Amino acid sequence: MAQESIHLANRVLQVPPSPTLAVNAKAKALKAAGENILNFSVGEPDFDTPEHVREAGKQAIDDGQTRYTAVPGIPELREAVAMRFKLDHNWEYHPDQIQICCGGKHGLYNIFQAMLNPGEEVLIPAPYWVSYPPMVQLAGGIPVEVPLDEASNFDLDPNILAAKASNKTRAIFLNSPSNPAGSIFSVTALQAVAKMALERGWLVVSDDIYETITYVEGKLPHILDVEPRLKEQTVVLNGVSKSFAMTGWRIGYCAGPSHLIKAMNKVQSHSTSNPCSPAQYAALAALTGPQDFPAQMNKAFLPRRDFFVRDLESIEGVTCVNPSGAFYVFPNFSAYYGKSFKGKVLKDSVAMADYFLEEAKVASVPGAAFGADAFVRFSFATSMEVIQEGMTRIKKALTALEG
Template sequence: MAAKATDKTRAIFLNSPSNPAGSVFSTTALKAVAKMALERGWLIVTDDIYETVTYMDGKLPHILDVEPALKAQTIVLNGVSKSFAMTGWRIGYSAGPLHLIKAMNKVQSQSTSNPAAPSQYAALAALTGPQDFPSVMKEAFLPRRDFFVNDLKSIEGVTCVNPSGAFYVFPNFSAYYGKSFNGVPLKNSTDMAAYFLDQAKVASVPGVAFGSDEFVRFSFATSMEVIKEGMERIKNALAALEG
C-alpha cells in the first residue's frame, strides 16, 4: 500500500469480508493500515456490508476496534442487503464525522432524492427485530461454500481460495485461457464468463471487473441443488474445450 500511495492519496477503501474473494483483513493488516492512515491523515472508508456473513472463529477484526483513534477520520458504510437478504429494498446507511455526512447528504439528496418509505420501515424492522437471521443464513451458506470450493479444486488446473466471508467463490481459470471452442479461443475472464453463460447456462462475473483477469466469480447464495447442477455444467463445458 505504501508503494502505491502518492501525494494525491486521500483515502483508503476497505471491504472486509470482501467482494469478490470473501477475504478478511487480519488484525495485523488492519494495524498497519491504521498506522499509515494516522501518520498521513488519510480518510478510511470501510464497507461493512458483509460483516455478519463470516465463517471464521471469533469476532471479525474491524479497523475501529484495532485503532479507535481513527474514529474522527473514518466513514462506515453498511446496509440491510446482505445481512438480511434485502437487496431489492435498496437501503444502506453510513456513519462518520458530521461534516462529511452532511456533504454526502447534499450529493445524495440531489441524485436519488430519498429511499422509499416502505423500504425504510422494512429496514427498521430488520435492524430492531430478532437478530438470529444472519446466523441461520450462515448455517445454510457454510456447506454450500465447502462443496463449491472443494468441487472447483477437484478440476485440473483450477485453484480457489476458501472464502472467510460473503457468499462468493473466486476460482482461477487462467490455465484454460488459450483453449478454444468451435475454433473460438478463450483469451481472458470475459471470454470465460461468456462461454460459461452460452454453453453451460451458468452465470458468473469476469474477474477483470475486480482487477483480476485470471479469475471468475460465482455466487453460492442459492440452493445446494442448483450449485451441484451448475458445477456439473461447468465441468462439462471445460472438458469440451480444445487445445
C-alpha cells in the same frame, strides 16, 4: 444527427463499459429463447425478507408513512443504527453522525461526491467490487488499484500499499469480508493501513455490508478496533440488504465524522431527497427486532460454500481461495486461458465466462470486472441442487477445451 450533436460529459466517457454487459445480455437472450440457464451471477441472498420486517413495511404504508422524510433518514432509524453500532461493536455514534441512504451503493457514491476533488486518488485493493472505481471517477478522482495476492488469501500487503500511495492519496477502501473473494483482512494488514492513514490524513472507507455473513469464529478484525483513533477519519458503510435479504428495499447507512455526514446530506438532498419512506420503517424493524436471521442464512450458505470450493479444487489447474465471508467463490481459471473450443481461443475471463454461458448454460461474472482477470465469480446464494448441476456442466465444458 441530432443524437450525435449532443456531447456527453467527460466524467461519464472516462468510465469504461462493464465487461459483464455482453455476458448478461447474452444470458437474458438465451433464457428468453427457452434455454435452461443456471444463474450464479446474482449478488443477493436467495431468502425472503423476514416476515416481521415485511409486515413492518406493509404497516408503514397503511399508517400513511409514504411522504417525504428528513433527508438523512427518519430519526428512529438513525437512532437504531447508532444502537446497533454500540451493541455490536461498542462504537459510539450520535444519530447526527449517521446517514440513511438508498442502499449501500448510494452511500458510497455520496461519500466520494462529498469529499473528493479532481485529480485526488483513492486506493482500492484489487480484486474489488465492480462499482468502486467508477464511483471515484464520477467524483473526479483517480482510482489506484492495490493488487492482492491469491497466495496470501487476498490479504493486503503493506509494502505494496506503501508503493501505491502518493501525496495525492485522499482515501482507501476496505471491504472485509469482500466481494468478490470473500476474504477478510488480517489485523497485521489493518495495522499497516491505520498507521499510514493516521500519518497521512487519509479517509478510510470501510464497506462492511457483508459483516454478518461469515464462516469464522469470533469477531472479525476491524480498522476501528485495531486503531480507535481513526474514528474521525473513518466512514463505515453498512445496510440491511445482505444481512436481512432486503436488496430491493434499498436501505443502507453510513456513520462517520459529523462534517462529512453533513456534506453527504447536502449531496443526498439534491439527488434523492430521502430514502424510500416505508422501507425505512421496515429497516427499523430489522435492526430493532430479532438478530438471528443472518445466522440462519449462514447455516444454509456454509455447506454450499464447502461443496463449491471442494469441487472446484478437484479440477486440474483450478485454484480457489476458501471464502471466509460473503456468498461468492472466486476460482482461478487462468490455466485454461489459451485453450480453444471449435477454433475460438479463450484468452481471458470475459471469454471464459462467455464460454461457460454458451456451452454450459451457466451465468457467471468475469474477474476482469473486479480487477482480477485470472478469475471468475460465482454466487452460492442458490440451492445446492443448482450448484451441483452447475459444477457438472462446468467440468464437462472444461474437458471439451483443446490445446
